[in-house]
Every structure is written in C-alpha cells, then in structure tokens.
Amino acid sequence: MNYKELLEKYNLLLSENSRLVRENDKLKAQIEKTKRRPAEKEFTGSTAEKNMLDNEPTDSASLSGVNNRSDSTSKISLFMSLFKGRDDVYAKKWENKKKTTSGYSPVCLNQWQVSSGSIG
Numbered sequence: 001m002n003y004k005e006l007l008e009k010y011n012l013l014l015s016e017n018s019r020l021v022r023e024n025d026k027l028k029a030q031i032e033k034t035k036r037r038p039a040e041k042e043f044t045g046s047t048a049e050k051n052m053l054d055n056e057p058t059d060s061a062s063l064s065g066v067n068n069r070s071d072s073t074s075k076i077s078l079f080m081s082l083f084k085g086r087d088d089v090y091a092k093k094w095e096n097k098k099k100t101t102s103g104y105s106p107v108c109l110n111q112w113q114v115s116s117g118s119i120g
Contacts, residue, residue, distance in 0.1 A: 068103075079106070 066078045079091060088109040095102040 079104075082106075 066074050091104040092107040
C-alpha cells in the first residue's frame with residue numbers, strides 16, 4: 001500500500017470517527033432529556049405514574065393489578081420498584097418466534113463479571 005492509499009483510508013476513518021462522535025453526542029442528549037422530570041403542574045397521570053416520577057415508593061396494592069394490558073408507565077413503575085437502587089439492571093426484550101410471544105426480562109450490566117469479593 002502506498003502513501004496515497006494510506007492517506008485516503010486514514011481520512012475516511014477520521015470522517016467516520018467524527019460522524020460517530022456526533023451521533024454519540026446526539027444520543028447522550030436524548031438520554032439527558034429522558035432523565036428530566038416534567039413539572040408537577042403539567043402532569044396529569046395515574047397514581048403509579050406520579051409515584052414513579054416523584055421517586056416515592058408505590059405500595060404493592062397499587063401494582064398488583066399490573067398485567068400485559070397495563071399501560072407502559074405502570075409496567076415501568078413495577079419494574080423500577082422491584083429493582084430500586086440498581087442502576088446496573090435494565091429490561092431486555094425477548095421474543096419467541098415459534099409461539100409468537102414476547103416480553104421483557106431483567107438484565108444486569110455485570111452479568112458475567114465476577115466480583116472481587118466473591119469466593120471462588
């Protein structure tokens with residue numbers, strides 16, 4: 001490979017890197033928007049939604065009625081109440097194409113990492 005070819009590839013890689021950096025910045029900005037809470041006066045939702053946004057614990061009685069037909073905010077509230085304080089746990093969608101079913105399961109970021117304090 002001569003110098004010109006290397007320079008062309010280098011410039012292509014630089015432009016791709018710049019594009020990816022811009023895309024990452026946009027995605028980070030979108031994440032920040034989702035973290036912001038709406039003002040109280042703007043909110044007109046269910047009790048579970050209000051508790052979720054206020055970070056108040058929801059009682060199990062209000063979540064016992066959550067099922068597959070519940071609104072997404074109630075489902076999120078239930079999930080958050082089960083994994084309160086766990087920033088490393090999130091929902092991952094699964095699909096069973098044979099049965100044409102789908103759902104969400106909890107996943108931990110350090111699922112395959114062994115903690116330094118474990119016995120092994």
